[in-house]
Amino acid sequence: MNFKDNKPIYMQIVDRLCDEILSGNYAADNRIPSVREYAAIVEVNANTVMRAYDTLQSLNIIYNKRGIGYFVCSEAKAMILEQRKNTFLNEEIEYFFKQMLSLDIDSESLTQMYNQFCNKHKNNKQ
Amino acid sequence: MNFKDNKPIYMQIVDRLCDEILSGNYAADNRIPSVREYAAIVEVNANTVMRAYDTLQSLNIIYNKRGIGYFVCSEAKAMILEQRKNTFLNEEIEYFFKQMLSLDIDSESLTQMYNQFCNKHKNNKQ
Amino acid sequence: MNFKDNKPIYMQIVDRLCDEILSGNYAADNRIPSVREYAAIVEVNANTVMRAYDTLQSLNIIYNKRGIGYFVCSEAKAMILEQRKNTFLNEEIEYFFKQMLSLDIDSESLTQMYNQFCNKHKNNKQ
Amino acid sequence: MNFKDNKPIYMQIVDRLCDEILSGNYAADNRIPSVREYAAIVEVNANTVMRAYDTLQSLNIIYNKRGIGYFVCSEAKAMILEQRKNTFLNEEIEYFFKQMLSLDIDSESLTQMYNQFCNKHKNNKQ
DNA sequence: GTGGTCTAGACCACC
DNA sequence: GTGGTCTAGACCACG
Numbered sequence: 369m370n371f372k373d374n375k376p377i378y379m380q381i382v383d384r385l386c387d388e389i390l391s392g393n394y395a396a397d398n399r400i401p402s403v404r405e406y407a408a409i410v411e412v413n414a415n416t417v418m419r420a421y422d423t424l425q426s427l428n429i430i431y432n433k434r435g436i437g438y439f440v441c442s443e444a445k446a447m448i449l450e451q452r453k454n455t456f457l458n459e460e461i462e463y464f465f466k467q468m469l470s471l472d473i474d475s476e477s478l479t480q481m482y483n484q485f486c487n488k489h490k491n492n493k494q
Numbered sequence: 495m496n497f498k499d500n501k502p503i504y505m506q507i508v509d510r511l512c513d514e515i516l517s518g519n520y521a522a523d524n525r526i527p528s529v530r531e532y533a534a535i536v537e538v539n540a541n542t543v544m545r546a547y548d549t550l551q552s553l554n555i556i557y558n559k560r561g562i563g564y565f566v567c568s569e570a571k572a573m574i575l576e577q578r579k580n581t582f583l584n585e586e587i588e589y590f591f592k593q594m595l596s597l598d599i600d601s602e603s604l605t606q607m608y609n610q611f612c613n614k615h616k617n618n619k620q
Numbered sequence: 621m622n623f624k625d626n627k628p629i630y631m632q633i634v635d636r637l638c639d640e641i642l643s644g645n646y647a648a649d650n651r652i653p654s655v656r657e658y659a660a661i662v663e664v665n666a667n668t669v670m671r672a673y674d675t676l677q678s679l680n681i682i683y684n685k686r687g688i689g690y691f692v693c694s695e696a697k698a699m700i701l702e703q704r705k706n707t708f709l710n711e712e713i714e715y716f717f718k719q720m721l722s723l724d725i726d727s728e729s730l731t732q733m734y735n736q737f738c739n740k741h742k743n744n745k746q
Numbered sequence: 747m748n749f750k751d752n753k754p755i756y757m758q759i760v761d762r763l764c765d766e767i768l769s770g771n772y773a774a775d776n777r778i779p780s781v782r783e784y785a786a787i788v789e790v791n792a793n794t795v796m797r798a799y800d801t802l803q804s805l806n807i808i809y810n811k812r813g814i815g816y817f818v819c820s821e822a823k824a825m826i827l828e829q830r831k832n833t834f835l836n837e838e839i840e841y842f843f844k845q846m847l848s849l850d851i852d853s854e855s856l857t858q859m860y861n862q863f864c865n866k867h868k869n870n871k872q
Numbered sequence: 873g874t875g876g877t878c879t880a881g882a883c884c885a886c887c
Numbered sequence: 888g889t890g891g892t893c894t895a896g897a898c899c900a901c902g
Contacts, residue, residue: 415879464590469612470578471575482601485588502902541901712842716842755893780873782873791894792895794892799875812875884890884892
């Protein structure tokens with residue numbers, strides 16, 4: 369896995385696991401790979417994965433069965449979306465709008481760009 | 495000044511100075527406050543402000559007259575806008591649209607939120 | 621069975637078996653369930669139950685007849701009570717009293733809470 | 747510092763720091779020792795102290811000023827007491843009462859023991 | 873100087 | 888086998 373270096377690796381692992389859960393790759397109440405397995409997958413130290421799992425656990429996205437492993441919470445998807453929605457609405461959107469103002473981009477051109485983006489995205493999927 | 499946790503303080507100072515330049519608070523070829531003065535204003539270590547000034551200088555937004563102080567470049571506004579436009583269009587907007595997609599926010603509600611934001615912003619200025 | 625997180629599962633099984641012996645559920649010199657049976661009852665790995673039985677054996681609370689099963693020692697109840705009394709008086713009570721002091725809980729409210737607890741406990745038994 | 751081994755070291759550091767805050771050793775809005783300093787004091791790896799500080803921060807007992815250090819929250823004492831009261835009332839007291847029941851200790855003898863404990867404690871302080 | 877992240881490797885309790 | 892804790896040491900961004 370390729371990590372960006374503007375964000376801690378363990379947070380990028382958190383993001384990745386969340387994506388995998390949202391995509392249905394790891395379903396509710398299913399076991400996710402062990403710390404060591406996942407460390408091998410993403411080619412990272414086990415401690416770093418442990419920290420990611422720790423974070424996810426404190427966010428109620430995964431839970432631990434002692435001696436067995438980590439499992440996806442039944443409400444994981446909802447938790448992830450809620451989590452993301454919160455930071456999006458509370459932090460990201462304001463900064464984004466400020467940028468639009470200072471760059472003099474009005475809502476019409478924004479809508480236009482968004483539609484373009486959606487179309488491109490659709491085509492990529494097909 | 496209140497700093498956010500997700501961004502280095504010196505970068506937030508850079509942003510703030512850019513905003514002040516754009517707003518006309520510091521005009522082209524005028525002197526901006528000394529490092530120490532500005533450090534007092536924003537209540538921050540002088541080294542941190544120094545680093546912000548350094549950054550601004552390397553972006554051709556301010557320049558230094560040794561022994562006198564820092565001055566706003568004549569093309570500062572243009573530089574800032576170009577700078578912002580680049581990172582906005584190349585990096586931020588894509589991430590932002592992805593978030594919208596995954597959070598199921600359509601362009602109408604986005605437009606709505608933007609209009610709200612603009613109104614709030616106007617009122618704050620008055 | 622619901623296990624708490626702050627104590628090894630096998631110790632919680634030890635506690636539970638002791639409670640069952642004290643309550644007369646398993647009488648002296650009677651056979652207790654096989655490791656596998658008990659593992660099924662409490663929904664736990666057989667190894668974990670094995671470890672609990674091991675512990676109980678080393679405490680002279682149960683004994684093993686090879687090929688037949690585990691049996692309650694004749695002095696089991698006495699052993700359990702002695703055991704508990706020891707750790708209670710030597711370790712737990714001091715910590716408990718310290719907490720009360722630091723949390724400013726006086727003996728009157730403690731008595732009150734205890735009476736409440738006893739009433740609740742009675743009702744549960746009925 | 748002597749650590750017990752029935753509890754993770756970093757949690758014992760958390761406890762110790764809380765005690766020091768309660769005792770007034772570290773007052774509200776004052777800086778506590780740096781991670782490395784504290785590691786030297788308690789003779790432990792810096793990572794372990796870092797983890798303790800992390801925990802305390804997530805409990806709103808200390809906060810971080812970037813590049814400067816950790817500081818005691820203004821409401822730290824209240825947070826600690828609330829925290830401790832919660833675990834005491836929710837977890838410890840029930841176990842304690844169960845022990846009393848099974849050991850046939852009534853509330854009178856408990857009160858007696860508590861008074862003894864308090865007297866001993868007073869004498870130690872004098 | 874500060875914290876923060878990461879690695880490598882070890883040891884342990886527990887399941 | 889699992890996670891959890893700890894150490895030692897490194898590197899880095901930040902103030």
